[in-house]
Each structure stands twice: as C-alpha cells, then as structure tokens.
Amino acid sequence: MITLDLVLPDTAYPIHIGRHLLTRTDLLCPHLPIHDAVIVTNTTVAPLYLAPLQSALEANGVRVTPVILPDGEAYKTSETLNLIYDALLQRHCERKTTLIALGGGVVGDMTGFAAATYQRGAPFIQIPTTLLAQVDSSVGGKTAINHPLGKNMIGAFYQPRVVLADLALLDTLPERELSAGLAEVIKYGLLGNAEFFQWLETHMPALRTRDMGALQEAVRVACRMKADIVAADERETGQRALLNLGHTFGHAIEAGLGYGAWLHGEAVAAGMVLAAETSAALGWLSPREVDRITALIAAAGLPVTAPDLGVNTWLELMAHDKKVEAGKLRFVLLHGIGDARIESGVPTSVLEAVLTGRRITGRGRTTPA
Numbered sequence: 001m002i003t004l005d006l007v008l009p010d011t012a013y014p015i016h017i018g019r020h021l022l023t024r025t026d027l028l029c030p031h032l033p034i035h036d037a038v039i040v041t042n043t044t045v046a047p048l049y050l051a052p053l054q055s056a057l058e059a060n061g062v063r064v065t066p067v068i069l070p071d072g073e074a075y076k077t078s079e080t081l082n083l084i085y086d087a088l089l090q091r092h093c094e095r096k097t098t099l100i101a102l103g104g105g106v107v108g109d110m111t112g113f114a115a116a117t118y119q120r121g122a123p124f125i126q127i128p129t130t131l132l133a134q135v136d137s138s139v140g141g142k143t144a145i146n147h148p149l150g151k152n153m154i155g156a157f158y159q160p161r162v163v164l165a166d167l168a169l170l171d172t173l174p175e176r177e178l179s180a181g182l183a184e185v186i187k188y189g190l191l192g193n194a195e196f197f198q199w200l201e202t203h204m205p206a207l208r209t210r211d212m213g214a215l216q217e218a219v220r221v222a223c224r225m226k227a228d229i230v231a232a233d234e235r236e237t238g239q240r241a242l243l244n245l246g247h248t249f250g251h252a253i254e255a256g257l258g259y260g261a262w263l264h265g266e267a268v269a270a271g272m273v274l275a276a277e278t279s280a281a282l283g284w285l286s287p288r289e290v291d292r293i294t295a296l297i298a299a300a301g302l303p304v305t306a307p308d309l310g311v312n313t314w315l316e317l318m319a320h321d322k323k324v325e326a327g328k329l330r331f332v333l334l335h336g337i338g339d340a341r342i343e344s345g346v347p348t349s350v351l352e353a354v355l356t357g358r359r360i361t362g363r364g365r366t367t368p369a
C-alpha cells in the first residue's frame, strides 16, 4: 500500500492506494468520530462490495445503515439526493454520523454533497470503486448533483476525511468504464506532466489489461498531481481550473445528449481532442502533437470524435460552464503536451470551425470543410 497526503489550510487527509483495503478497518475507524456510519452505494456495487465492508465495520461495533441508490449518471439528481437525507433522518443519524461513499464518481459526488449539507456538515469518507473515482473524483472535495441545463451545477467544496482506493475492486469494472477512467488519467499527463504522457503511450496496453503495477502507478501519479493542485487552490480561484481540461466541451456533450448517454470519461476524451484542435487552430499546438493526443485517447478505447450537437447548441450549453467569467467563456487549452493554460478570448469563429470539423491552418485561419 502507498499513502499520499493532501494538506490544506484547514485540514489534511490520507489517500491510501493498494489492493484489499476494503475491509481495513484500521484505516477507516480512526476517522469515525462516533460508532455510527451510513454506507451510500448503488444497485450495482452493493451486491459486490457492501457486505464485506458492512461486516468489517459492524465487527468493530459500528452501527451501519446502508443506502442503496439507483445506478447511473441520470440519477445524479435532487430526487436521489433526497433518498440519502430520508435514510439519515429515519435512522436518527446525528451530525457526527459518518457518510461513506462506496462507488464511482456519481455515488461519491452525491454522498459528499449530502455530507456537506446534512445538519450543515457531517463527516465523509470516500471508497472509490471505479478507476475514474480512484484517479480523480474521490480526491479534492468537489461534490455535486446535476441540473438538466448543466453538469454539477448544485454542489459544494467539502473534503473527505480519508480516501481508500482499493485496486482489487477494479477487477469487476466493465471495460467501457475502465476506458472512461483512463480519460481522466490521460488528462493529468496532458495538463502538466509530459513524462507521464509518454509513460502512458508505452503502458496503455498494460493498463487496458489491468496490469496491477501499471494501474497502481497511474492512480499514484494522478492522485499526487491532483492533491498538489488542490492543496494550492482548493476552491478553484486559479490553477485548479486546469483539472477542467476537456470538460467545457465534455460537459456540453453530457448535458446535450442527456446524462448517461455518453459516460463522463468518454465526453471528456472527445472534449480533450476538441481542446487540442482548438489549441492547434490558435497556433499553440503542432499537428504532430494533436496526432499523439488523438492516438493515445483512441488507444485507451475512447471516442476521439464528438457528437454533432449543432454549433448554437454547443455554444448555449458551454455558456453554463463554471469557468465563465463576466459572460466570457474560458477554456483550458494546450501550449504543448504537459503545458495546459487557462485561456479566454477564443474567437467564436475558431470555435465554430473546430466544432463543425473544418480544417484549421493555425492562428485561427480556417479553410472550408
């Protein structure tokens, strides 16, 4: 097992990464202020992993209330959130009852938001069960539910007390979900670690066949990078926005097609290709670099072409992005592999050309499709 620490001004917490951590109550129980916990999970994960966790906690004298949510991005809603509040109230849970998220990013984001708001803040633990959740969503304290018009529009920054990333849980993850997690892994290489990007180019086959050494290294590097970025900018007043690479486009795909049609990781993958193409159109990225990025995303089993939403719909959906300032879109764009920057003032003509697949010759000059 390896342990990383995320140190913030007001708090600090460990991120444990290894195999067979699910029942390690020695890592969990010290973070429970009272012997009362609610495990929030879903209908897919519960039959796989709820019983061992629940039994291990109960063997330590913890009262456990399971809450089993419907599965899917389409259920990341206020209605589903209410199911968590209902269970907390029905069981007379107190402010010191710990909410444990056992699942992927959807369960993690909703449980975190429930914890942030139940009696104005209850303790919260993340046990991520997807690759995406282990490399990204369980770390950093972004919690939220969706709105039909925009992703993660209602939420809070609220940090967990410990993150337990058990790599053995990935054995049961469907291949499509593994690929979705790889999108966020690639994001880390692209946004600030060219050496890691190159490592991914070599190790993508090993990652896709779930080589444990390769997976552990990918989770370690991603969590280390995210912890450092979040430690420096917890509430996204600056550089944390780099973690949004590909997301301005990606979130528009998710909301535009209806939540769940494309997985978050798939939408981010196509969004990162669009970000690369936009960067190339502005003369910041070479065609060779765009090809390398597209090839790695394809090698991860991810889409490299975005759906055709229509330019007006794209622009309308992207106008809800949380990075918008004074009505102006801001994008995370690339000045090289491993060199992402937050950019405003991208000409609409460039966006239109990229979104309609017109060929761009650099510095924003377009040629007809």
Ligand SMILES: NC(=O)c1ccc[n+]([C@@H]2O[C@H](COP(=O)([O-])OP(=O)(O)OC[C@H]3O[C@@H](n4cnc5c(N)ncnc54)[C@H](O)[C@@H]3O)[C@@H](O)[C@H]2O)c1
Residues within 6 Å of the ligand: 042, 044, 045, 048, 071, 072, 073, 076, 103, 104, 105, 106, 107, 109, 129, 130, 131, 132, 133, 136, 137, 138, 139, 140, 141, 142, 143, 151, 152, 169, 170, 171, 172, 173, 174, 177, 180, 181, 264, 265
């Ligand atoms: N808070 C953040 O910083 C952050 C970061 C990235 C993504 N997100 C959010 O995370 C969500 C996506 O998360 P996700 O990709 O984990 O999707 P998800 O939570 O929907 O999980 C994917 C699927 O895998 C199933 N599953 C989970 N663990 C499993 C296992 N071990 N074995 C078999 N099946 C398993 C789930 O039931 C689900 O069907 C999105 O809502 C996204 O907005 C948040």
Ligand SMILES: O=C(O)C(=O)C[C@@H](O)[C@H](O)[C@H](O)COP(=O)(O)O
Residues within 6 Å of the ligand: 136, 140, 142, 151, 152, 184, 236, 240, 241, 243, 244, 247, 322
């Ligand atoms: O932690 C962050 O910061 C991120 O941006 C990580 C993203 O992968 C994640 O999808 C996040 O939820 C997107 O941020 P949002 O503020 O646009 O919802």
Ligand SMILES: [Zn+2]
Residues within 6 Å of the ligand: 136, 184, 247, 264, 268
């Ligand atoms: Zn994401």
